[in-house]
Amino acid sequence: MISDVHDVAAIGQKIINEVERAVVGKRDLLETVTCAVLAAGHVLFEDFPGLGKTLIARSFAAALGLDFKRIQFTPDLLPGDITGGYIFNRNENRFELRQGPIFANLILADEINRASPKTQSALLEAMQEARVTLEGETLPLPEPFLVLATQNPIEYEGTFPLPEAQLDRFMLKLSVGYPTLNEEKEILHRRHQRQVEEVLLSPVISAAEVLAMRQVAETVHVDGDLELYIAQLVHETRGDRRVAVGASPRATLAFLKMSRARAALQGRSFTLPDDIKHFAVPVLGHRLIMQPEYWMGRRVAEDVIMDVLNKVPVPVVKGI
DSSP: OOSHHHHHHHHHHHHHHHHHTTTTHHHHHHHHHHHHTTOOOOEEEOOOOTTHHHHHHHHHHHHTOEEEEEEETTTOOOOHHHHHHEEEEEETEEEEEEETTTTEEEEEEEEEEEOOHHHGGHHHHHHHEEEETTTEEEEEOOOOOEEEEOOOSSSOOTOOOOOOHHTTEEEEEEEOOOOHHHHHHHHHHHHHHOOSSOOOOOOOSOOOHHHHHHHHHHTBBBBBBHHHHHHHHHHHTTTTEEEEEEOOHHHHHHHHHHHHHHHTTTOBBOOOOHHHHHTHHHTTTTTTTEEGGGGGTTTTHHHHHHHHHHHHHOOOOOOO
16 A cells, blocks of 8 residues: 555665666666656656666566557658557458557657657657547557657667657656676676576566555645746746757646655655756756757757756755
């Protein structure tokens, strides 16, 4: 029975510990993804090949006890390959719905930028409203529903950059990063010891319990001064001279949801300014459209975010 933030914190640590059996040395990243699960937010992983992006998605699906589907995005992939469609059954002389891989709890959209914008758009309704419209009929997706997508930041040949409307639907954009020397040695040691390629993970909770944890996270208190702080952070991104288009209200809501999720994961019934600041770059980085003269600058968006964090006064909030 999941009834309060202490239950969420205990189960959350069990989930992370189970995933760490397969993923070495990325505790902070795994905690952030767990917060995204609690906040019902989709995650975009952008990093170099071979760093474990797919492994993280599969491991979370296993630990959370969720139905998992992987969609390999390619230039010839069609929207119907994702959503499914109605197929004529000759034996029964009627059309039958054949559901696509989108009808699962956790979707891995692998190399999402390799598909055409037409195919990418098949995820828009699903990611925002957790439903799919086929032949005029609206069908709900399983609950919980979560999209983890990957893209490679160095291979641009044969790719289609995600449009802003698609990027904005991802609550976070994260990087995995290279392991340290000791972590890479541990990866080798574990592979040698188990003598098989796959790490078999056990489900810690069920889909119903994930929904229960989300409901508890919704009860976490957010002080009015913190709500104003969130609004000011997002608002300031729209006035920076380096930014052509600032963050949308989706970013404001993402801050709210992620800060509550982090508080719950730490066993707190209230949020702190650090809960908000912790997610500034993951929430805002992919939502800022820079002026043309800054397009070649790789860290300009992060510089803007740091300037905004330094500019907006941090409220003093007492725990309750």
